[in-house]
Amino acid sequence: MAPGFKRLRLTVAYCGTPWRGWQSQTGGGGVQNELNTAIRRAVGVQALVQGSGRTDAGVHALGQVAHCDVPETVRMSAEAWCNALNACLPLSIRITEATVAEPTFHCRFDAIGKVYRYRIWRPRLLSPFEADRAWHIHGPLDIEALRAGLQHLVGTHNFVRLSANRGDLPETQRRALPEKTTRTIHRAELRDLGDVLELEFEGDGFLYKMVRMIVGTLMHISRGRANPDWLTDLLENPHGLQSNQTAPSCGLYLVSVKYPENAST
Known part of the structure:
Protein backbone atom coordinates (compact mmCIF):
# COMPACT_ATOMS: atom_id res chain seq x y z
CA MET A 1 0.00 0.00 0.00
CA GLU A 102 -4.83 -3.42 8.64
CA PRO A 103 -2.52 -2.26 5.81
CA THR A 104 -1.49 -5.87 5.18
CA PHE A 105 -5.06 -7.22 4.90
CA HIS A 106 -5.84 -8.86 1.56
CA CYS A 107 -9.42 -10.03 0.98
CA ARG A 108 -8.36 -12.84 -1.34
CA PHE A 109 -5.05 -14.12 0.01
CA ASP A 110 -6.06 -13.91 3.69
CA ALA A 111 -9.29 -15.87 3.20
CA ILE A 112 -9.27 -19.34 4.76
CA GLY A 113 -12.67 -20.51 3.59
CA LYS A 114 -16.03 -19.69 2.07
CA VAL A 115 -19.66 -20.63 2.57
CA TYR A 116 -21.96 -21.12 -0.43
CA ARG A 117 -25.69 -21.81 -0.43
CA TYR A 118 -27.77 -23.23 -3.25
CA ARG A 119 -31.57 -22.80 -3.28
CA ILE A 120 -34.00 -25.16 -5.04
CA TRP A 121 -37.70 -24.29 -5.47
CA ARG A 122 -39.89 -27.41 -5.18
CA PRO A 123 -43.58 -26.55 -5.87
CA ARG A 124 -45.03 -27.14 -9.33
CA LEU A 125 -45.58 -23.43 -9.90
CA LEU A 126 -42.50 -21.22 -9.74
CA SER A 127 -43.20 -18.16 -7.63
CA PRO A 128 -42.56 -14.93 -9.56
CA PHE A 129 -40.55 -13.80 -6.54
CA GLU A 130 -38.22 -16.79 -6.95
CA ALA A 131 -37.50 -16.29 -10.65
CA ASP A 132 -33.71 -15.94 -11.01
CA ARG A 133 -33.37 -16.62 -7.28
CA ALA A 134 -33.62 -20.43 -7.21
CA TRP A 135 -33.49 -23.50 -9.45
CA HIS A 136 -37.01 -24.77 -10.12
CA ILE A 137 -37.14 -28.56 -9.75
CA HIS A 138 -40.59 -30.11 -9.37
CA GLY A 139 -41.09 -33.85 -8.99
CA PRO A 140 -39.89 -36.74 -6.85
CA LEU A 141 -36.49 -36.50 -5.17
CA ASP A 142 -34.66 -39.19 -3.23
CA ILE A 143 -33.85 -37.10 -0.16
CA GLU A 144 -31.92 -39.89 1.52
CA ALA A 145 -29.68 -40.26 -1.54
CA LEU A 146 -29.20 -36.49 -1.49
CA ARG A 147 -28.19 -36.48 2.17
CA ALA A 148 -25.83 -39.42 1.62
CA GLY A 149 -24.22 -37.63 -1.31
CA LEU A 150 -23.69 -34.49 0.74
CA GLN A 151 -21.98 -36.46 3.50
CA HIS A 152 -19.78 -38.18 0.93
CA LEU A 153 -18.49 -34.76 -0.12
CA VAL A 154 -17.21 -33.88 3.36
CA GLY A 155 -13.45 -34.25 3.58
CA THR A 156 -10.52 -33.67 1.25
CA HIS A 157 -10.98 -34.70 -2.39
CA ASN A 158 -9.66 -33.97 -5.84
CA PHE A 159 -12.56 -32.07 -7.43
CA VAL A 160 -11.09 -31.96 -10.93
CA ARG A 161 -14.13 -33.81 -12.35
CA LEU A 162 -16.55 -31.63 -10.40
CA SER A 163 -15.17 -28.32 -11.63
CA ALA A 164 -14.70 -26.56 -14.95
CA ASN A 165 -11.60 -25.34 -16.70
CA ARG A 166 -11.46 -21.54 -16.57
CA GLY A 167 -9.16 -21.61 -19.59
CA ASP A 168 -5.94 -20.41 -17.98
CA LEU A 169 -4.17 -23.70 -18.75
CA PRO A 170 -4.84 -26.79 -20.91
CA GLU A 171 -7.07 -29.46 -19.37
CA THR A 172 -4.33 -32.09 -19.66
CA GLN A 173 -2.08 -29.88 -17.55
CA ARG A 174 -4.84 -29.15 -15.04
CA ARG A 175 -5.42 -32.89 -14.64
CA ALA A 176 -1.71 -33.39 -13.95
CA LEU A 177 -1.70 -30.92 -11.03
CA PRO A 178 -3.88 -32.42 -8.28
CA GLU A 179 -2.60 -29.85 -5.78
CA LYS A 180 -4.50 -27.21 -7.78
CA THR A 181 -7.80 -29.10 -7.78
CA THR A 182 -7.83 -30.62 -4.29
CA ARG A 183 -10.10 -28.92 -1.77
CA THR A 184 -11.51 -29.71 1.68
CA ILE A 185 -15.25 -29.52 2.34
CA HIS A 186 -15.81 -28.99 6.07
CA ARG A 187 -19.60 -29.03 5.96
CA ALA A 188 -22.26 -30.02 3.42
CA GLU A 189 -25.81 -29.73 4.73
CA LEU A 190 -29.39 -29.94 3.51
CA ARG A 191 -32.16 -27.75 4.93
CA ASP A 192 -35.73 -28.64 3.99
CA LEU A 193 -37.75 -25.42 4.33
CA GLY A 194 -40.90 -26.77 2.70
CA ASP A 195 -41.13 -24.99 -0.64
CA VAL A 196 -37.37 -24.53 -0.73
CA LEU A 197 -34.43 -26.87 -0.30
CA GLU A 198 -31.15 -25.24 0.69
CA LEU A 199 -27.83 -26.98 0.16
CA GLU A 200 -25.01 -25.29 2.05
CA PHE A 201 -21.30 -25.93 1.62
CA GLU A 202 -18.42 -24.67 3.74
CA GLY A 203 -14.88 -25.35 2.57
CA ASP A 204 -11.35 -24.04 2.39
CA GLY A 205 -11.93 -22.96 -1.20
CA PHE A 206 -13.97 -23.71 -4.30
CA LEU A 207 -12.93 -24.21 -7.91
CA TYR A 208 -14.54 -22.67 -10.97
CA LYS A 209 -18.19 -23.83 -11.16
CA MET A 210 -17.48 -26.44 -8.46
CA VAL A 211 -20.59 -25.82 -6.35
CA ARG A 212 -22.87 -25.69 -9.39
CA MET A 213 -21.47 -28.96 -10.74
CA ILE A 214 -21.77 -30.63 -7.33
CA VAL A 215 -25.41 -29.54 -7.04
CA GLY A 216 -26.21 -30.55 -10.62
CA THR A 217 -24.68 -33.98 -10.02
CA LEU A 218 -26.52 -34.47 -6.73
CA MET A 219 -29.83 -33.50 -8.30
CA HIS A 220 -29.25 -35.88 -11.22
CA ILE A 221 -28.71 -38.72 -8.76
CA SER A 222 -31.59 -37.67 -6.48
CA ARG A 223 -34.00 -37.61 -9.44
CA GLY A 224 -33.07 -41.22 -10.19
CA ARG A 225 -31.22 -40.41 -13.40
CA ALA A 226 -27.82 -41.71 -12.25
CA ASN A 227 -26.50 -44.25 -9.77
CA PRO A 228 -25.09 -42.90 -6.48
CA ASP A 229 -21.85 -44.73 -7.31
CA TRP A 230 -21.29 -42.08 -9.97
CA LEU A 231 -20.50 -39.50 -7.28
CA THR A 232 -18.02 -41.89 -5.67
CA ASP A 233 -16.28 -42.34 -9.00
CA LEU A 234 -16.20 -38.58 -9.64
CA LEU A 235 -14.49 -38.01 -6.30
CA GLU A 236 -12.11 -40.96 -6.25
CA ASN A 237 -11.09 -41.40 -9.91
CA PRO A 238 -9.50 -38.20 -11.29
CA HIS A 239 -9.02 -39.66 -14.78
CA GLY A 240 -12.59 -39.97 -16.02
CA LEU A 241 -14.86 -37.47 -17.74
CA GLN A 242 -16.08 -34.42 -15.87
CA SER A 243 -19.64 -34.35 -14.62
CA ASN A 244 -22.00 -33.26 -17.37
CA GLN A 245 -24.47 -31.74 -14.90
CA THR A 246 -24.18 -28.07 -13.92
CA ALA A 247 -26.88 -26.33 -11.91
CA PRO A 248 -27.95 -22.89 -13.17
CA SER A 249 -26.30 -19.85 -11.65
CA CYS A 250 -29.57 -18.32 -10.40
CA GLY A 251 -29.74 -20.53 -7.29
CA LEU A 252 -26.20 -19.91 -6.03
CA TYR A 253 -25.30 -17.49 -3.22
CA LEU A 254 -21.92 -16.63 -1.74
CA VAL A 255 -22.94 -16.46 1.92
CA SER A 256 -19.69 -15.44 3.61
CA VAL A 257 -15.92 -15.43 3.40
CA LYS A 258 -13.95 -16.80 6.34
CA TYR A 259 -10.86 -15.14 7.77
CA PRO A 260 -8.72 -16.16 10.76
CA GLU A 261 -10.56 -13.77 13.12
CA ASN A 262 -13.96 -15.36 12.33
CA ALA A 263 -12.87 -18.94 11.66
CA SER A 264 -15.19 -20.32 14.34
CA THR A 265 -18.27 -18.28 13.36
Whole structure:
Protein backbone atom coordinates (compact mmCIF):
# COMPACT_ATOMS: atom_id res chain seq x y z
CA MET A 1 0.00 0.00 0.00
CA ALA A 2 1.37 3.43 -0.96
CA PRO A 3 2.21 5.98 1.76
CA GLY A 4 -0.66 8.29 2.59
CA PHE A 5 -3.31 5.66 1.95
CA LYS A 6 -5.45 3.43 4.16
CA ARG A 7 -7.07 0.12 3.34
CA LEU A 8 -10.84 -0.05 3.34
CA ARG A 9 -12.54 -3.42 3.85
CA LEU A 10 -16.02 -3.79 2.40
CA THR A 11 -18.70 -6.44 2.79
CA VAL A 12 -20.90 -6.46 -0.30
CA ALA A 13 -24.29 -8.01 -1.01
CA TYR A 14 -25.68 -8.14 -4.52
CA CYS A 15 -28.35 -9.68 -6.68
CA GLY A 16 -26.39 -11.19 -9.54
CA THR A 17 -29.25 -11.27 -12.06
CA PRO A 18 -28.45 -8.00 -13.88
CA TRP A 19 -24.67 -8.38 -13.72
CA ARG A 20 -22.04 -10.21 -15.75
CA GLY A 21 -20.41 -11.55 -12.61
CA TRP A 22 -18.13 -10.01 -10.02
CA GLN A 23 -15.11 -9.31 -12.18
CA SER A 24 -14.65 -6.01 -13.95
CA GLN A 25 -15.58 -6.24 -17.63
CA THR A 26 -14.48 -4.22 -20.62
CA GLY A 27 -17.41 -1.92 -21.26
CA GLY A 28 -18.84 -2.49 -17.77
CA GLY A 29 -21.38 -4.93 -16.44
CA GLY A 30 -19.34 -6.40 -13.58
CA VAL A 31 -20.06 -5.72 -9.92
CA GLN A 32 -16.43 -4.65 -9.56
CA ASN A 33 -17.00 -1.99 -12.25
CA GLU A 34 -19.89 -0.55 -10.27
CA LEU A 35 -17.90 -0.39 -7.02
CA ASN A 36 -14.97 1.36 -8.69
CA THR A 37 -17.38 3.90 -10.17
CA ALA A 38 -19.21 4.41 -6.87
CA ILE A 39 -15.98 5.26 -5.01
CA ARG A 40 -15.03 7.77 -7.68
CA ARG A 41 -18.44 9.40 -7.52
CA ALA A 42 -18.67 9.35 -3.73
CA VAL A 43 -15.27 10.78 -2.78
CA GLY A 44 -13.68 11.82 -6.05
CA VAL A 45 -10.74 9.40 -6.00
CA GLN A 46 -9.76 6.58 -8.30
CA ALA A 47 -9.59 3.26 -6.44
CA LEU A 48 -9.27 -0.33 -7.61
CA VAL A 49 -11.56 -2.62 -5.64
CA GLN A 50 -10.32 -6.19 -5.24
CA GLY A 51 -12.59 -9.10 -4.29
CA SER A 52 -12.11 -12.31 -2.33
CA GLY A 53 -12.88 -14.21 -5.53
CA ARG A 54 -15.05 -14.17 -8.63
CA THR A 55 -18.70 -15.03 -8.89
CA ASP A 56 -20.19 -15.91 -12.27
CA ALA A 57 -22.92 -14.03 -14.10
CA GLY A 58 -26.23 -14.51 -12.32
CA VAL A 59 -24.69 -15.68 -9.02
CA HIS A 60 -25.72 -13.72 -5.93
CA ALA A 61 -23.78 -12.71 -2.83
CA LEU A 62 -24.83 -12.08 0.75
CA GLY A 63 -21.32 -11.50 2.06
CA GLN A 64 -18.70 -10.94 -0.62
CA VAL A 65 -15.60 -9.27 0.86
CA ALA A 66 -13.54 -6.67 -0.96
CA HIS A 67 -10.84 -4.12 -0.23
CA CYS A 68 -9.44 -0.97 -1.76
CA ASP A 69 -6.94 1.74 -0.85
CA VAL A 70 -8.15 5.31 -0.34
CA PRO A 71 -6.29 8.46 0.71
CA GLU A 72 -5.95 9.01 4.45
CA THR A 73 -7.24 12.52 3.87
CA VAL A 74 -10.69 11.05 3.21
CA ARG A 75 -11.90 10.88 6.80
CA MET A 76 -15.27 9.20 7.02
CA SER A 77 -16.87 6.90 9.55
CA ALA A 78 -17.89 3.34 8.67
CA GLU A 79 -21.53 4.43 8.50
CA ALA A 80 -20.63 7.37 6.27
CA TRP A 81 -18.73 5.09 3.87
CA CYS A 82 -21.72 2.74 3.62
CA ASN A 83 -24.14 5.61 3.08
CA ALA A 84 -21.96 7.38 0.51
CA LEU A 85 -21.23 4.28 -1.55
CA ASN A 86 -24.79 2.95 -1.43
CA ALA A 87 -26.05 6.34 -2.64
CA CYS A 88 -23.88 5.87 -5.74
CA LEU A 89 -24.59 2.18 -6.38
CA PRO A 90 -27.49 0.50 -8.19
CA LEU A 91 -30.09 -0.89 -5.80
CA SER A 92 -29.04 -4.46 -6.66
CA ILE A 93 -25.63 -3.85 -5.01
CA ARG A 94 -25.32 -2.83 -1.35
CA ILE A 95 -22.39 -2.21 0.98
CA THR A 96 -23.44 -3.85 4.26
CA GLU A 97 -20.27 -3.07 6.20
CA ALA A 98 -17.19 -0.86 5.79
CA THR A 99 -14.18 -0.80 8.09
CA VAL A 100 -10.59 0.38 7.99
CA ALA A 101 -8.45 -2.77 7.81
CA GLU A 102 -4.83 -3.42 8.64
CA PRO A 103 -2.52 -2.26 5.81
CA THR A 104 -1.49 -5.87 5.18
CA PHE A 105 -5.06 -7.22 4.90
CA HIS A 106 -5.84 -8.86 1.56
CA CYS A 107 -9.42 -10.03 0.98
CA ARG A 108 -8.36 -12.84 -1.34
CA PHE A 109 -5.05 -14.12 0.01
CA ASP A 110 -6.06 -13.91 3.69
CA ALA A 111 -9.29 -15.87 3.20
CA ILE A 112 -9.27 -19.34 4.76
CA GLY A 113 -12.67 -20.51 3.59
CA LYS A 114 -16.03 -19.69 2.07
CA VAL A 115 -19.66 -20.63 2.57
CA TYR A 116 -21.96 -21.12 -0.43
CA ARG A 117 -25.69 -21.81 -0.43
CA TYR A 118 -27.77 -23.23 -3.25
CA ARG A 119 -31.57 -22.80 -3.28
CA ILE A 120 -34.00 -25.16 -5.04
CA TRP A 121 -37.70 -24.29 -5.47
CA ARG A 122 -39.89 -27.41 -5.18
CA PRO A 123 -43.58 -26.55 -5.87
CA ARG A 124 -45.03 -27.14 -9.33
CA LEU A 125 -45.58 -23.43 -9.90
CA LEU A 126 -42.50 -21.22 -9.74
CA SER A 127 -43.20 -18.16 -7.63
CA PRO A 128 -42.56 -14.93 -9.56
CA PHE A 129 -40.55 -13.80 -6.54
CA GLU A 130 -38.22 -16.79 -6.95
CA ALA A 131 -37.50 -16.29 -10.65
CA ASP A 132 -33.71 -15.94 -11.01
CA ARG A 133 -33.37 -16.62 -7.28
CA ALA A 134 -33.62 -20.43 -7.21
CA TRP A 135 -33.49 -23.50 -9.45
CA HIS A 136 -37.01 -24.77 -10.12
CA ILE A 137 -37.14 -28.56 -9.75
CA HIS A 138 -40.59 -30.11 -9.37
CA GLY A 139 -41.09 -33.85 -8.99
CA PRO A 140 -39.89 -36.74 -6.85
CA LEU A 141 -36.49 -36.50 -5.17
CA ASP A 142 -34.66 -39.19 -3.23
CA ILE A 143 -33.85 -37.10 -0.16
CA GLU A 144 -31.92 -39.89 1.52
CA ALA A 145 -29.68 -40.26 -1.54
CA LEU A 146 -29.20 -36.49 -1.49
CA ARG A 147 -28.19 -36.48 2.17
CA ALA A 148 -25.83 -39.42 1.62
CA GLY A 149 -24.22 -37.63 -1.31
CA LEU A 150 -23.69 -34.49 0.74
CA GLN A 151 -21.98 -36.46 3.50
CA HIS A 152 -19.78 -38.18 0.93
CA LEU A 153 -18.49 -34.76 -0.12
CA VAL A 154 -17.21 -33.88 3.36
CA GLY A 155 -13.45 -34.25 3.58
CA THR A 156 -10.52 -33.67 1.25
CA HIS A 157 -10.98 -34.70 -2.39
CA ASN A 158 -9.66 -33.97 -5.84
CA PHE A 159 -12.56 -32.07 -7.43
CA VAL A 160 -11.09 -31.96 -10.93
CA ARG A 161 -14.13 -33.81 -12.35
CA LEU A 162 -16.55 -31.63 -10.40
CA SER A 163 -15.17 -28.32 -11.63
CA ALA A 164 -14.70 -26.56 -14.95
CA ASN A 165 -11.60 -25.34 -16.70
CA ARG A 166 -11.46 -21.54 -16.57
CA GLY A 167 -9.16 -21.61 -19.59
CA ASP A 168 -5.94 -20.41 -17.98
CA LEU A 169 -4.17 -23.70 -18.75
CA PRO A 170 -4.84 -26.79 -20.91
CA GLU A 171 -7.07 -29.46 -19.37
CA THR A 172 -4.33 -32.09 -19.66
CA GLN A 173 -2.08 -29.88 -17.55
CA ARG A 174 -4.84 -29.15 -15.04
CA ARG A 175 -5.42 -32.89 -14.64
CA ALA A 176 -1.71 -33.39 -13.95
CA LEU A 177 -1.70 -30.92 -11.03
CA PRO A 178 -3.88 -32.42 -8.28
CA GLU A 179 -2.60 -29.85 -5.78
CA LYS A 180 -4.50 -27.21 -7.78
CA THR A 181 -7.80 -29.10 -7.78
CA THR A 182 -7.83 -30.62 -4.29
CA ARG A 183 -10.10 -28.92 -1.77
CA THR A 184 -11.51 -29.71 1.68
CA ILE A 185 -15.25 -29.52 2.34
CA HIS A 186 -15.81 -28.99 6.07
CA ARG A 187 -19.60 -29.03 5.96
CA ALA A 188 -22.26 -30.02 3.42
CA GLU A 189 -25.81 -29.73 4.73
CA LEU A 190 -29.39 -29.94 3.51
CA ARG A 191 -32.16 -27.75 4.93
CA ASP A 192 -35.73 -28.64 3.99
CA LEU A 193 -37.75 -25.42 4.33
CA GLY A 194 -40.90 -26.77 2.70
CA ASP A 195 -41.13 -24.99 -0.64
CA VAL A 196 -37.37 -24.53 -0.73
CA LEU A 197 -34.43 -26.87 -0.30
CA GLU A 198 -31.15 -25.24 0.69
CA LEU A 199 -27.83 -26.98 0.16
CA GLU A 200 -25.01 -25.29 2.05
CA PHE A 201 -21.30 -25.93 1.62
CA GLU A 202 -18.42 -24.67 3.74
CA GLY A 203 -14.88 -25.35 2.57
CA ASP A 204 -11.35 -24.04 2.39
CA GLY A 205 -11.93 -22.96 -1.20
CA PHE A 206 -13.97 -23.71 -4.30
CA LEU A 207 -12.93 -24.21 -7.91
CA TYR A 208 -14.54 -22.67 -10.97
CA LYS A 209 -18.19 -23.83 -11.16
CA MET A 210 -17.48 -26.44 -8.46
CA VAL A 211 -20.59 -25.82 -6.35
CA ARG A 212 -22.87 -25.69 -9.39
CA MET A 213 -21.47 -28.96 -10.74
CA ILE A 214 -21.77 -30.63 -7.33
CA VAL A 215 -25.41 -29.54 -7.04
CA GLY A 216 -26.21 -30.55 -10.62
CA THR A 217 -24.68 -33.98 -10.02
CA LEU A 218 -26.52 -34.47 -6.73
CA MET A 219 -29.83 -33.50 -8.30
CA HIS A 220 -29.25 -35.88 -11.22
CA ILE A 221 -28.71 -38.72 -8.76
CA SER A 222 -31.59 -37.67 -6.48
CA ARG A 223 -34.00 -37.61 -9.44
CA GLY A 224 -33.07 -41.22 -10.19
CA ARG A 225 -31.22 -40.41 -13.40
CA ALA A 226 -27.82 -41.71 -12.25
CA ASN A 227 -26.50 -44.25 -9.77
CA PRO A 228 -25.09 -42.90 -6.48
CA ASP A 229 -21.85 -44.73 -7.31
CA TRP A 230 -21.29 -42.08 -9.97
CA LEU A 231 -20.50 -39.50 -7.28
CA THR A 232 -18.02 -41.89 -5.67
CA ASP A 233 -16.28 -42.34 -9.00
CA LEU A 234 -16.20 -38.58 -9.64
CA LEU A 235 -14.49 -38.01 -6.30
CA GLU A 236 -12.11 -40.96 -6.25
CA ASN A 237 -11.09 -41.40 -9.91
CA PRO A 238 -9.50 -38.20 -11.29
CA HIS A 239 -9.02 -39.66 -14.78
CA GLY A 240 -12.59 -39.97 -16.02
CA LEU A 241 -14.86 -37.47 -17.74
CA GLN A 242 -16.08 -34.42 -15.87
CA SER A 243 -19.64 -34.35 -14.62
CA ASN A 244 -22.00 -33.26 -17.37
CA GLN A 245 -24.47 -31.74 -14.90
CA THR A 246 -24.18 -28.07 -13.92
CA ALA A 247 -26.88 -26.33 -11.91
CA PRO A 248 -27.95 -22.89 -13.17
CA SER A 249 -26.30 -19.85 -11.65
CA CYS A 250 -29.57 -18.32 -10.40
CA GLY A 251 -29.74 -20.53 -7.29
CA LEU A 252 -26.20 -19.91 -6.03
CA TYR A 253 -25.30 -17.49 -3.22
CA LEU A 254 -21.92 -16.63 -1.74
CA VAL A 255 -22.94 -16.46 1.92
CA SER A 256 -19.69 -15.44 3.61
CA VAL A 257 -15.92 -15.43 3.40
CA LYS A 258 -13.95 -16.80 6.34
CA TYR A 259 -10.86 -15.14 7.77
CA PRO A 260 -8.72 -16.16 10.76
CA GLU A 261 -10.56 -13.77 13.12
CA ASN A 262 -13.96 -15.36 12.33
CA ALA A 263 -12.87 -18.94 11.66
CA SER A 264 -15.19 -20.32 14.34
CA THR A 265 -18.27 -18.28 13.36
